[in-house]
Structure formats: C-alpha cells, structure tokens
Amino acid sequence: MNETATAPTAPLRARAEIDLAALRANVRALRALAPGAQLMAVVKSEAYGHGAVPCARAAVEAGAGWLGTATPEEALALRRAGGLTPERVRIMCWLWTPGGPWREAVEADIDVSVSGMWALEEVTAAARAAGIPACVQLKADTGLGRNGCQPGDDWAELVGEALRAEAEGLVHVTGLWSHFACADEPGHPSIAAQLTLFREMLAYAEGQGVRPEVRHIANSPATLTLPEAHFDLVRTGIAVYGISPSPEVGTPADFGLRPVMTLAANIALVKRVPGGHGVSYGHHYTTPGETTLGLVPVGYADGIPRHASGTGPVLVDGKWRTVAGRVAMDQFVVDLGGDEPPPGTEAVLFGPGDRGEPTAEDWAQAAGTIAYEIVTRIGTRVPRVYVNASP
CATH class of the missing domain: 3.20.20.10 (Alanine racemase)
Structure with missing residues (x-):
C-alpha cells in the first residue's frame, strides 16, 4: 500500500x-x-x-x-x-x-x-x-x-x-x-x-x-x-x-465515534456539452440539456464500486453531485449542472460528513453493500496520507 x-x-x-x-x-x-x-x-x-x-x-x-x-x-x-x-x-x-x-x-x-x-x-x-x-x-x-x-x-x-x-x-x-x-x-x-x-x-x-x-x-x-x-x-x-456496523445499530455519532478515512480526488477536466450528450460506457446517462461535466480520476481499479454507477454521491465545490453514467476502471463523470469549477478542484467522495460531504455509509447505500466494503476495497493506487500522527 x-x-x-x-x-x-x-x-x-x-x-x-x-x-x-x-x-x-x-x-x-x-x-x-x-x-x-x-x-x-x-x-x-x-x-x-x-x-x-x-x-x-x-x-x-x-x-x-x-x-x-x-x-x-x-x-x-x-x-x-x-x-x-x-x-x-x-x-x-x-x-x-x-x-x-x-x-x-x-x-x-x-x-x-x-x-x-x-x-x-x-x-x-x-x-x-x-x-x-x-x-x-x-x-x-x-x-x-x-x-x-x-x-x-x-x-x-x-x-x-x-x-x-x-x-x-x-x-x-x-x-x-x-x-x-x-x-x-x-x-x-x-x-x-x-x-x-x-x-x-x-x-x-x-x-x-x-x-x-x-x-x-x-x-x-x-x-x-x-x-x-x-x-x-x-x-x-x-x-x-x-x-x-449497520444503520440499525446507530450512527457513529451515537457512540462518540468519528470516521477516520476521507477519500478525495482532484477534478481532471471540466467541459461544456450540449443536451443529449452520452456519458461513459453504454450511454446509460445522457445529458438532459446543456450542462458541464467534471471528470473524477478514480474508478473501479481504485476501489470505486461499479455498482454505484448512476448513484454514487460526490461533493464538488460545496455541492453534492452524483456519478453520471458508468464508473470506469480509472475514472467517472459527474454532471455539474452548468457550474465550472477549475480543474484541480477537490471532489470528496466520502469522509466524516463535517463539510457536508457524503460518508462511506452513503456510498454503501448507493452501491447496495455495506460500509465495510467501501473502505476496505480502496486500492493500492490511492496513497494513504496520515494526519495527526503524533498522539
């Protein structure tokens, strides 16, 4: 790793x-x-x-x-x-x-x-x-x-x-x-x-x-x-x-717990496209009108579940966005609804939720799985950056 x-x-x-x-x-x-x-x-x-x-x-x-x-x-x-x-x-x-x-x-x-x-x-x-x-x-x-x-x-x-x-x-x-x-x-x-x-x-x-x-x-x-x-x-x-362990048990906050991992990527491209534009493999998503698309450079090779195609949530520039079309091996797309954040803008897939970002449980719900799988499957291409290392 x-x-x-x-x-x-x-x-x-x-x-x-x-x-x-x-x-x-x-x-x-x-x-x-x-x-x-x-x-x-x-x-x-x-x-x-x-x-x-x-x-x-x-x-x-x-x-x-x-x-x-x-x-x-x-x-x-x-x-x-x-x-x-x-x-x-x-x-x-x-x-x-x-x-x-x-x-x-x-x-x-x-x-x-x-x-x-x-x-x-x-x-x-x-x-x-x-x-x-x-x-x-x-x-x-x-x-x-x-x-x-x-x-x-x-x-x-x-x-x-x-x-x-x-x-x-x-x-x-x-x-x-x-x-x-x-x-x-x-x-x-x-x-x-x-x-x-x-x-x-x-x-x-x-x-x-x-x-x-x-x-x-x-x-x-x-x-x-x-x-x-x-x-x-x-x-x-x-x-x-x-x-x-599960929503039925309670939320992390109910027990004084705080999620440890925040997964983020930098937007690689933002572009304006017309309505009816197909997005990603199979064109399972087409733009409903003129809009902007943002390219998030992580995919299922990094552990992003393909089952979350069309449903996975991402925080970009303070707004929740959803995976548009299929998650590919190395990347996926979000519809930015006409917004044009600059390339390099942070896209937060999940974290503690303090900044309004999705959590691992949100991704689990989107992918029809459990939060254990969401964090465990994040691959070795994604560096782990350790903060607050000193007790």
Whole structure:
C-alpha cells in the first residue's frame, strides 16, 4: 500500500486521508463502552483499508492491548514493523490453512486460533520444533457456521487434546472465543442463542481444567450494544475506524465515534456539452440539456464500486453531485449542472460528513453493500496520507 506520513507537497490524483487522532479517540470511546474488558483493535485487511501498521500503532497508543488479524502473514508483518513487541501488545490471528507458518507465529509470540484437530496437531508440532509453547485460543462455533469447533463431541475432543498438549508443555490455552452472526441486527433471536451456547461451551472447557486468560465473543456491534457479551475482551473492527456496523445499530455519532478515512480526488477536466450528450460506457446517462461535466480520476481499479454507477454521491465545490453514467476502471463523470469549477478542484467522495460531504455509509447505500466494503476495497493506487500522527 502506498503510504506517506504527512500531507504531500505536490498535488495527488487521489488520496485517502487517514486521521489518526480520530482513530485514537475512537479506541478511547470504545474502551469506555466496555470498561471491564480489554480491547482488541482488529487491523486485518490493511486495517480495513486504512493501513495496518500506522493504525495498529495509533490504536496501541490509545490503549488497545490486543491487535487482531485474519491471516498469519498479517500478524507476522505487524511484529516485524517495529514498536509492536510482545511486551507492548498481544497479537492474535485466526484464519489458518494446513501448512501455514505455525512455527514462525509461535516464535513471534502470536496467539493462534484453533478450530479443529488438524490445526491443533500442526501447532503442537511447530511448538515442539521451536522448543517453546504456543499460545492457542480455541474457537467455538456457536452458530455462525464458519470457522470454529462444533459443540458436543467435537468440542470435547478438542478441549481434551488441548489440555493434554498443555500438560506436555507444548501449548498454553490463552483464550476461548466465538463470533456472532447477527449482532448488527439488534434483537435477532440468534444473538441470545449464541450467548447461551457460548456460556455452555465455556463452562465445559473450564470444568475440564482450561484456565483462559481471555474469553471473547463481542465484535463491533456487540461491543456497542450488548454489555452482557463483553466478557474479558472485545474485538472491535469497523468501529475503530469510526464507522457504524449497520444503520440499525446507530450512527457513529451515537457512540462518540468519528470516521477516520476521507477519500478525495482532484477534478481532471471540466467541459461544456450540449443536451443529449452520452456519458461513459453504454450511454446509460445522457445529458438532459446543456450542462458541464467534471471528470473524477478514480474508478473501479481504485476501489470505486461499479455498482454505484448512476448513484454514487460526490461533493464538488460545496455541492453534492452524483456519478453520471458508468464508473470506469480509472475514472467517472459527474454532471455539474452548468457550474465550472477549475480543474484541480477537490471532489470528496466520502469522509466524516463535517463539510457536508457524503460518508462511506452513503456510498454503501448507493452501491447496495455495506460500509465495510467501501473502505476496505480502496486500492493500492490511492496513497494513504496520515494526519495527526503524533498522539
């Protein structure tokens, strides 16, 4: 990912401005919502498109005691980045496949998630080869139906074998955890059902002798709305970046959160065209009368969703405009309605909304998706410009 520590001196075609002060404030707000639990800042997928290392450092500065990643490669990259030592922050990763870099993770003091016997066998072999115990967290499938161990005999076998490996000094079972399916839909009946099953699976494991450091099931929506789900640790992902998990949960402002990313580009061309002029591929938009068109030099190769063709909102010269016609690979057009801002004028696709600009949620609504996807898909051609880097 292209990164620059401060605002560049030369104009950029496009940039994603990342406000690290807002991120730190979000972490503090989330910690206040779960005062009895430790906080994990999830920085998978380049911190949801914001840049993993700068965001991880900012989150730790604000009091996050854990960092979460999906892949072991992401976790190892954080350890190599500097300043994110085991003494300063715990790191957990949970998306493993057979033959993964288990030994490297063990030697880097990374907590690894285990959902089944094959994974427990591979991590214990890695611990034996490394000569040090692995930090293992056992994941329970309480109803999401993705990763995680099934309740009943499968859970009993996994817990029993993990305890045997712990007795041999090969692993330390540091955590028991699970993940909600519908916490972003307040009142969904699966939420209570998953909590009940999680408590039952915890009770079984602890009754067998597991003594976890942390028990956790709360993601961002559960952190915001379900205090009874906080346990020892909350895993906050999208909320760290100031975005609500869903409109049903509430707005960022409802929880004292502020969006961290502002995506903008510089208008490349403004021109006057007659009525009936086709715009972009397929001519799905034709001008209703004489008007001006502005060319915004970002497209779906930069992560602008093609599904937002004809609907995506943009703030240009203080006015909301809408994508006119199809989003192309590198550019799209807005109808300026006769206005003629000079080339180089800023077009703000989304941001916190302070200046009247659209938000990532507005783009999600326009594209028929979720705000997670809007920020995460912003591509590597768009430099991340970090502001307020100092705590």
